[in-house]
Amino acid sequence: MEKIVLPDIKDLHLIDVYIKNNGFNAVKKALLQKPDDIIDQVKRSGLRGRGGAAFSTGLKWSFMPKTTDKPKYLCVNGDESEPGSFKDRQIFEYNPHQLIEGILITCYAIGAKTAYVYIRGEYHKWIKLFQKALDDAYSQGYVGKGMKTKFQTDFFCDIYVHKGAGAYICGEESSLMNSLEGKRGYPRVKPPFPAQFGLWGCPTTINNVETITNVPAIINNGWEWFSKIGEPKHPGTILYGISGHVNKPGVYELPSGMLLTDLIYNYAGGVPGNKKILCVIPGGSSMPPLRGDKIEGVKMDAESLKAVGTSIGTGGIIVMDEDTDLVKVLARIAKFYYHESCGQCTPCREGTGWMLKILNRILNNEGSSKDLDLLISVASNIEGNTICALGEAAAWPVKFMVQRFRDYFEKRVSPEVLIPVANKVHSMRHTAFPIADIKE
Ligand SMILES: Cc1cc2nc3c(=O)[nH]c(=O)nc-3n(C[C@H](O)[C@H](O)[C@H](O)COP(=O)(O)O)c2cc1C
Ligand code: SF4
Known part of the structure; x- marks a missing residue:
């Protein structure tokens, strides 16, 4: 199977090798077409975002206003802080020029002259590697004002690397823009959406690194080719x-x-x-x-x-x-989201802490079966009630892990015992088991 994003070509990260392998021909081809035709091809290709929500890339680009007196921006999301995700760094390391080429085409299509590549702060190695590739592309005239001569065109585009500072929430698109503006990485309430009010209040598109790296291949090989790879509704x-x-x-x-x-x-x-x-x-x-x-x-x-x-x-x-301790895993996941919640909305700020407390209680063999219902209840009350999707990100693993592995979790808690106290019925959970402190 042909690879699109990470082809097996030795030293492809070097600009000369990239150029020898058809590099920067897609941007050349794109610049001869109308921006709207590029958007149309990407839409027809069926490309969907690889940053999490799988939203149609071409459709997202089409939301950018055609007429505006404000500058437009592209933000490339390389924050990659989700536990279990480690794919974008492969692109920074092994195929950075295809990402750069994808950025140039995207900027041309949406009418942006500036792109920011926001890279996870802990990715020291990959920030350096990508910056080196970008410097090489600049020095050979493939990026920046040099494009005018290189491609005989009026269009040019600057690309800047921005280093994150270690907050998972800055991968959320509106928080990423606040962070780029030098503000605290708080997600913004939507609407307005970034295409209307994005970076510095200007029209902005945000796409994942892998998403953008697919673009040159679509322009080179055609949208029909791309749309036939893999599943028709989510091709590539x-x-x-x-x-x-x-x-x-x-x-x-x-x-x-x-x-x-x-x-x-x-x-x-x-x-x-x-x-x-x-x-x-x-x-x-x-x-x-x-x-x-x-x-x-x-x-x-x-x-x-x-x-x-x-x-x-x-x-x-x-x-x-089969030997994994799922309670321990879930408590660890919950600890991550508790730590990473930005604290703006009450359900997320408080709920993530409550879920962690309850899971720690179960982990310490002090949980009752009612705690399992409580976990689902807390998670369900976070879901859909927050400014950004970190709420769901924190709630889903808890809710679905407990629901889908109820038998497993039941074995780790004591059955709910009801004890009469002064003619009242109290749950043992409230009388005998104090809520464990959150352990950092
Ligand atoms: C808490 C949170 C963290 C996110 N982190 C990332 C990330 O690290 N990288 C990323 O591309 N998208 C991340 N996203 C999704 C972005 O908000 C956005 O949808 C994505 O960058 C859009 O790109 P795409 O359409 O190409 O997928 C995150 C979303 C949330 C709610
Ligand atoms: S859901 Fe959580 S991370 Fe997102 S804005 Fe609200 S408190 Fe912050």
Whole structure:
């Protein structure tokens, strides 16, 4: 299978090698067409965002206003802080020029002259590598004012690298823009959406690194070609990042719609010691987990995963074998979201802490079966009641893990015992088990 985003070409990260392999021909081709025709091709290709929500890329671009006296911006999201996701850094390392070329085409299509690549602060190595590639592209006239001579065009575009400062929430698009503006990384209330009121109040498009890296291939090979790869409703390849209890963890570029079992057993080499799979999270830690005994026949694309009650997310597959302590895993995930909540909305700020307290109580063998209902209730009250989707990201793993593994969790808690006190009935949970402090 042909690879689009991470082709097997030695030293492709070097600009000369990239150019020898048809590099920057797509932007040349794009600049000869009308911006709207580029948007149309990307729309028809069926490309959907690889940053989590799988939204149509071409449709998102078409929301940018055609006439405005304000500058327009592109933000490229390389924050990649979701536990279980480690694919965008592969692009920074192995194919940075295709990302740069994708940025140039995107900017041309949406009418932006400035792009910011927001990279996770901990990615020191990848920030350096990408900056080096960008400097090389600038020095050869492929980016910036040099484009005018290089491509004999009036269009030019500048690209800046922005280093994050270690907050997961800055991957959320509106928070990313606040962070870029030098403000605290608080998500904004939507509407207005970024295409109307984005960076510095100007029309802005935000796309994931992998999404943008697909664009040159679509322009070079045509939208029909792209639309025929993988699942028709979510075409193209996906960078599946497989981690956890597998023999060969790593990033595998394969068509969308691969069988989850095929990815785990044939590509990632199966489970060490041939143990059974207890649980799989298919798209990064915020996505609803699947039971290991329910993954047969499950396909990895947005629509197929939706049909089985989960989501493609970032394509980060976390495999857990039968000896995994799921309570410990869930408590760890809950601790992450509690720590990363920006604190703006009450359900998320308080709810993430409550879920962590309850999970720690269960972990300390002090939980009762009522705690399981309480966890689901707290999670359900976060979901849909917050400014940004970190609320869902925190709620879903808890809600669905407890619902789907109820039998497992029941074994870790004592049955709810009701004891009469002074003619009243109190739950033991409230009398005998104090809420454990959150342990950092
Ligand atoms: C809490 C939170 C964290 C996110 N982190 C990232 C991230 O690290 N990278 C990313 O591309 N998208 C992330 N997103 C999704 C972005 O808000 C946005 O939808 C995405 O960058 C759009 O790009 P796409 O359409 O190409 O997928 C995050 C969303 C939320 C709610
Ligand atoms: S949902 Fe959480 S992270 Fe998002 S704005 Fe509200 S408090 Fe902040």
